[in-house]
Amino acid sequence: MKRRDIEALRERVSCAAVLERASFAIDIKESTRRAIKFRRDGEIIIVTHEGRGWFDPLSDAKGDVFGLVEHLDHVGFLEGAGRVADLVGFAITEPEWQPASGGGGYNPSLPERWQARRSPWPGSSTWRYLNGERCLPASLLHAAIKVELLREGPHGSMWAAHTDDVGVVTGWEARGPQYRGFASGGNKVLFRLGPPTALRLAVTEAAIDAMSLAAIEALRDGTLYLSTGGGWSPSTQAALRELASRPDAQLVAATDANSQGDLFAERLRALAEDAGCDWTRLRPPEEDWNETLKIREKEERKEGGVPHSRRPRQGRLRPAEPALDPAGHDAGGSEGVMKD
Numbered sequence: 001m002k003r004r005d006i007e008a009l010r011e012r013v014s015c016a017a018v019l020e021r022a023s024f025a026i027d028i029k030e031s032t033r034r035a036i037k038f039r040r041d042g043e044i045i046i047v048t049h050e051g052r053g054w055f056d057p058l059s060d061a062k063g064d065v066f067g068l069v070e071h072l073d074h075v076g077f078l079e080g081a082g083r084v085a086d087l088v089g090f091a092i093t094e095p096e097w098q099p100a101s102g103g104g105g106y107n108p109s110l111p112e113r114w115q116a117r118r119s120p121w122p123g124s125s126t127w128r129y130l131n132g133e134r135c136l137p138a139s140l141l142h143a144a145i146k147v148e149l150l151r152e153g154p155h156g157s158m159w160a161a162h163t164d165d166v167g168v169v170t171g172w173e174a175r176g177p178q179y180r181g182f183a184s185g186g187n188k189v190l191f192r193l194g195p196p197t198a199l200r201l202a203v204t205e206a207a208i209d210a211m212s213l214a215a216i217e218a219l220r221d222g223t224l225y226l227s228t229g230g231g232w233s234p235s236t237q238a239a240l241r242e243l244a245s246r247p248d249a250q251l252v253a254a255t256d257a258n259s260q261g262d263l264f265a266e267r268l269r270a271l272a273e274d275a276g277c278d279w280t281r282l283r284p285p286e287e288d289w290n291e292t293l294k295i296r297e298k299e300e301r302k303e304g305g306v307p308h309s310r311r312p313r314q315g316r317l318r319p320a321e322p323a324l325d326p327a328g329h330d331a332g333g334s335e336g337v338m339k340d
Contacts, residue, residue, distance in 0.1 A: 014051035017087045018068050030116055045051050046154075055154055058118065060125050062155065084234045088206035106178055110186055114169045117151035117159060125156035129177060133210055134290055135297045140215045144193055155179065160207035162189045162229060165242060173207045182229055189235045190225035201243050202252040202282065203268055204289060205230050205261065212289040213254055213282075218294070232267060240268075244277040251275075254289065256280040261288075 012018050017035065024038035024045060031037045036047045045068070047054050055062035061071050071079035101158040120126040120141065130136045130150075144150050151159035156174030161169050171186020182188060191207040193214055200223040204210040210227040217223065224243070228236050255261035265281050272279035286292045 004299075007065075007079065008050065009064070009081065009088070013065050013084050013087045015045075015047045015054045015065050015068050018053050018065060018072070018084070019045055019047070021087060022072055022196075025050070029114065042254050043163055057152070060156055088115065110171060110183065111169050113183070114151060114159070114161065114172065117153070118154055119145045119148070120150055120158070124152060126150070126158050128151045129156050129278050130158055130208075134212075135294045136208070136211050137215050140211055140219070143210060145221065147193075149193060150192070158208075159183075160191050160227070162191055163188070164189050164235075165239060170235070171229075173227065175206070175208060182231075187235055188229045188231045188233045190239050191229065192224060193226075194219070194224040195222070196224065198222050199246065199249045200224070200252060201226060201249060202254045203228065203240065203264075204255055204287070205264060206290075209254075209256070209289040212293040215293055216289065228264070232264075237271065240271055242273055244275040249275075250278040250280065250283050252280050254306055255283070256288045258287055 016038070019038045021038075022040065024040040024043070027037040027039050034048065038045045038047065044057055046053055046057060053062070053064060054068050056071070063071070065084055066077060069075065069083050073080065075083070120130065121328050122131075122138065127141065127150070129155075131138060133279065136333055140279075141150070149161050151161070153159045153174050153176060155176060155178075157164075157174050157179050159172040159174055162171045162173065164170055166282065170189045171183040173191060174181045174183065191210055195211055200220070201228045202210070202213055202223055204213060205228060207227040207229070210225040214220075214223075214225045226240075226243075240251075244248060251268055251272040253265035255264040255268070261283075269279050269281075271277075284292045286295060
């Protein structure tokens with residue numbers, strides 16, 4: 001088959017036609033105009049790019065209409081191309097989109113979109129990314145999964161939930177090997193790992209950094225590990241102020257060791273002072289906490305240890321530059337990480 005014939009078929013046959021012929025049905029409640037969800041028993045395929053692309057949210061499979069036929073029918077390209085050709089002119093069932101207040105199609109709520117995704121599991125693409133590439137220990141991942149903080153995103157990405165003060169999902173940080181962003185239509189509040197009543201509030205700029213610091217500190221008792229998702233929305237500020245206003249609370253600015261991290265730390269200092277809360281700066285010895293964790297894991301391997309098998313040693317966390325607060329409120333001094 002010549003290239004121009006392949007391109008012509010790709011333009012004339014929608015992925016939706018392949019799925020409808022294969023007895024998949026549209027899940028209208030969980031579809032949008034840009035991403036149409038098809039189901040067949042336990043199988044799910046999301047059709048994108050106006051019918052020209054697709055992906056399987058339960059695996060890493062994705063591609064064009066030819067790849068979809070190969071994926072479903074387990075055939076080679078030539079046989080799959082013949083089956084695509086048989087669908088030229090096939091009339092697909094167009095979804096009847098429900099009107100929305102904004103004039104667009106039906107959009108599932110944030111909690112509905114969150115619940116539609118599976119939690120990561122050992123060996124899944126998201127697990128491999130977090131545990132293998134990001135060096136987050138399995139015990140930490142199990143702890144985060146147990147409290148419904150993580151989901152499998154598309155293409156091996158991670159979704160890390162942001163929640164309000166009553167635990168409702170308002171959005172999620174999405175991060176993968178080649179992608180970073182935030183949930184479309186979501187609201188940045190806070191990623192929260194740890195006891196809700198904890199008084200030590202360790203604030204980072206990303207969920208992966210919050211989990212990395214939690215791993216380094218072995219989920220320190222009385223600590224709530226937080227991430228702002230790299231933003232400072234009114235909702236984030238209000239949530240932090242509410243947490244910092246509790247009696248005996250301590251706000252720990254565990255932001256990155258760069259100029260942006262310093263600006264975030266100063267914002268946290270101002271918020272803490274306004275709320276009448278104790279404040280301290282905890283600076284990672286590398287640029288961020290995940291880089292610190294990954295270097296620690298490499299050192300463990302060089303020393304012949306098993307990664308994640310030992311409790312972290314606080315003395316190894318030394319700041320790369322002077323403290324922000326010379327008056328003694330900075331956790332990163334010349335003697336290592338200050339314990340309180």
